[in-house]
Amino acid sequence: MCDILKMTHQRTIALDLDSVLADVMLIWLEEYNFKFNTTIKKHDLSQWHLHNILPLPEKYIQDLFTQVWKNRWKDIPPTNNDLSIVTSLLQKAGFRISIITKRDRATMSFVAQWLDLHNICFNELIFIFDNASKTCYPFFLLVDDSPINAVEVLYPRRIVVFDQPWNKILVNYPRIRKLNELFYLI
Numbered sequence: 001m002c003d004i005l006k007m008t009h010q011r012t013i014a015l016d017l018d019s020v021l022a023d024v025m026l027i028w029l030e031e032y033n034f035k036f037n038t039t040i041k042k043h044d045l046s047q048w049h050l051h052n053i054l055p056l057p058e059k060y061i062q063d064l065f066t067q068v069w070k071n072r073w074k075d076i077p078p079t080n081n082d083l084s085i086v087t088s089l090l091q092k093a094g095f096r097i098s099i100i101t102k103r104d105r106a107t108m109s110f111v112a113q114w115l116d117l118h119n120i121c122f123n124e125l126i127f128i129f130d131n132a133s134k135t136c137y138p139f140f141l142l143v144d145d146s147p148i149n150a151v152e153v154l155y156p157r158r159i160v161v162f163d164q165p166w167n168k169i170l171v172n173y174p175r176i177r178k179l180n181e182l183f184y185l186i
């Protein structure tokens, strides 16, 4: 790897989008509860594979997720109201920010608009449409809520788990509840 590329990788922090920046499951649950007349809360979602705890096929769960991004993206709150400041400060500290998100292609433009709406600072936005691992992309540290993505990140790269009810199983990883806690870890 050429030196300039290596230096770039060593300064790049990768951020997941769903449930790290965008608290999308709050709106997903609003839709789910409305459709099925239930009162499920986010803290009830204790497993990553929702089809194991909800009586729905995986495809339906994913389709509802896509519908939320297409139709209710403006309602999706950020995980905290300081994301613009935090991402700006990370860049000012010399880090590159790469947002890496796996998703249905139909949601791309809404994601871009959501990031603009919340003034989130980043250097690149990577959409993954297939089963490629996030570890295929350059970063030295990844913030993610997915237990599957977390275990794929191997030393010397670092994983920081973004605390969510569905990743409590990950007990041996650094964990943050808000993005600004990242400053204590870098």
Ligand SMILES: [Mg+2]
Pocket (backbone or CB within 6 Å): 016, 017, 018, 019, 020, 144, 145, 146
């Ligand atoms: Mg996520």
